[in-house]
Amino acid sequence: MEIVVDKITKIYGRQKAVDNLSFRVRPGEILGFLGPNGAGKTTTMKAITCYLSPNSGDIKVGGISVWDNPYEIKKLIGYLPENNPLYQDMSVIDYLKFVAEIQGVPKTEVEGRISEMVRVCDLHGEKHKKIRELSKGYKQRVGLAQALINDPEVLILDEPTTGLDPNQIVEIRELIKTIGREKTVILSSHILAEVEATCDRILIINKGKIVADGTAGELRKQARGNEILKVRISGAERNKAFEEIKALPTVDWVDLPEDGTDLYEIHSKADNNSAKAIFDMCVNNGWFISELTPIETKLEDVFREVTKN
Amino acid sequence: MKQIWIITKRELQAIFDSLMAYIMIVVFLGFSGFFTWLYGSDVFLNNQADLGSFFGIAYWTLFFFIPALTMRQIAEEHKTGTLEMLLTKPISEWQVLWGKFLAILLLIGIALLMTTPYYITIWSLGHIDHGEVWSGYIGLLLFSGAYISIGIFASSITNNQIVAFLLSLFIGIFFHILFGMIASAFSGTLGEVFQYLSLSTHYDSITRGVVDSKDIIYFLTIIFLGIISAEAVLVKRSIN
Numbered sequence: 001m002e003i004v005v006d007k008i009t010k011i012y013g014r015q016k017a018v019d020n021l022s023f024r025v026r027p028g029e030i031l032g033f034l035g036p037n038g039a040g041k042t043t044t045m046k047a048i049t050c051y052l053s054p055n056s057g058d059i060k061v062g063g064i065s066v067w068d069n070p071y072e073i074k075k076l077i078g079y080l081p082e083n084n085p086l087y088q089d090m091s092v093i094d095y096l097k098f099v100a101e102i103q104g105v106p107k108t109e110v111e112g113r114i115s116e117m118v119r120v121c122d123l124h125g126e127k128h129k130k131i132r133e134l135s136k137g138y139k140q141r142v143g144l145a146q147a148l149i150n151d152p153e154v155l156i157l158d159e160p161t162t163g164l165d166p167n168q169i170v171e172i173r174e175l176i177k178t179i180g181r182e183k184t185v186i187l188s189s190h191i192l193a194e195v196e197a198t199c200d201r202i203l204i205i206n207k208g209k210i211v212a213d214g215t216a217g218e219l220r221k222q223a224r225g226n227e228i229l230k231v232r233i234s235g236a237e238r239n240k241a242f243e244e245i246k247a248l249p250t251v252d253w254v255d256l257p258e259d260g261t262d263l264y265e266i267h268s269k270a271d272n273n274s275a276k277a278i279f280d281m282c283v284n285n286g287w288f289i290s291e292l293t294p295i296e297t298k299l300e301d302v303f304r305e306v307t308k309n
Numbered sequence: 310m311k312q313i314w315i316i317t318k319r320e321l322q323a324i325f326d327s328l329m330a331y332i333m334i335v336v337f338l339g340f341s342g343f344f345t346w347l348y349g350s351d352v353f354l355n356n357q358a359d360l361g362s363f364f365g366i367a368y369w370t371l372f373f374f375i376p377a378l379t380m381r382q383i384a385e386e387h388k389t390g391t392l393e394m395l396l397t398k399p400i401s402e403w404q405v406l407w408g409k410f411l412a413i414l415l416l417i418g419i420a421l422l423m424t425t426p427y428y429i430t431i432w433s434l435g436h437i438d439h440g441e442v443w444s445g446y447i448g449l450l451l452f453s454g455a456y457i458s459i460g461i462f463a464s465s466i467t468n469n470q471i472v473a474f475l476l477s478l479f480i481g482i483f484f485h486i487l488f489g490m491i492a493s494a495f496s497g498t499l500g501e502v503f504q505y506l507s508l509s510t511h512y513d514s515i516t517r518g519v520v521d522s523k524d525i526i527y528f529l530t531i532i533f534l535g536i537i538s539a540e541a542v543l544v545k546r547s548i549n
Contacts, residue, residue: 049397052547074399081397085390089323101315102398146394 001027001062001153001184008057010043017043019208030180032199033188036307040208041188042082045156049079061154078152080160084143088132092123092142103150117145136163157187173198192299204306211306219302227268231278232291244281250274312400316408324416333374334420341366363427364445364516371453372485376477379460380470382409388468402543406536410457417453441518448515451528456481458535465539484508
């Protein structure tokens, strides 16, 4: 089910939380929503789930506009709000039953869906406890279980892995990936590695506007610019090797290694690749390469670059 | 309707899971029993087999109890964020509000049901006007509905329960006594207008056994106005 966000603007007081934002999410796609605090991630998610109305613009979920039929849209969406609000005094089972009923799960299927959710979210030992008594990680699972209870076509998760331990994080990521094969998923996160591991596509927003959009690989390429290689050359005299590398036509500049490391940081010219030239040079001189590592731009760097003011 | 009932069920469950419901019922029965049978202008002093003194006492106890029950309804949901969870499900503000209204009304209904021993006892003491008793109970339910609705409205405009409690008492006191007082200070049309606005006028006439459509319309109007205003507040929240 496709989500189309079309030029939405949301103003709080005098501040534009979301500024003329447009994007699409295709069915079967997991979209990662990144951005610094206050960038408008949560506001956008609230607008898609019909909790907030944008000041202008339109959102369509599966072709239905939020202005025409929010009721139908809400039926299609499973939503885990930020801070995971739950009725603390209810038991896990009662809560899931309540949500299932309100989501319109047919009476005959309610029991089945609940036990399915208990299994998927691994809540078996906790299902009769009051939600208040659960640890944060288990509360988070209950939040996920309630979002998934009606097997929604669209899943919107606002920071789904907060409070989970590393094992649980991996499990939840796997779960989201499995769901994402058939359903449309939007998730927001502060953890870049998580977004990278889970999402097909990443959308970085800042001050209510999209500043980057693409797969993790594309974003890296976009930010990296020129190739950087770390090369360890053995059997060569330091200055000679340095001069030779500098003379290569594809090399822009190179850092002289510290004494005894033989580790050269080689920056290629734009759109050039130096690996072969370096290899040939070493062969010609009778040196050998004991290490060659391309320096990956980290997603953190991309993030910082596009969101800095 | 189904959605409203789901909310009502959950609300009642929450009320009965906590001690609140039991405390409310026990205190309500204690108060009304004490003043009906033992103290002040009680049944024996009046020397009449009617529930007039009970209805007079319930008029005051419920005035304080209802805000205590309604204060958390929306305020707490808003504070803990569960309102967001709720309103992103296929349910409207309207249904949530009526569901909560109905839950409190049912609780009051249960409390009133437990006063039937009073009715039966007095019945055994002398000749009782059954019509008057029934219309008295109807009056109590309508009156409770009006205050529940006011209370839910008060709870919807703040996320602080104490503020919600005080606010609903503040709004309530106008209907409860102030309009009546103002009415007695004016003569002519103005006096009549305030007399009509005063809740006690309508309550008294119903508990005397006169069920007039004018009174029923009065109570229903307050009930609907309260819920409509609360809905407007919730909808506005999503627009702002």
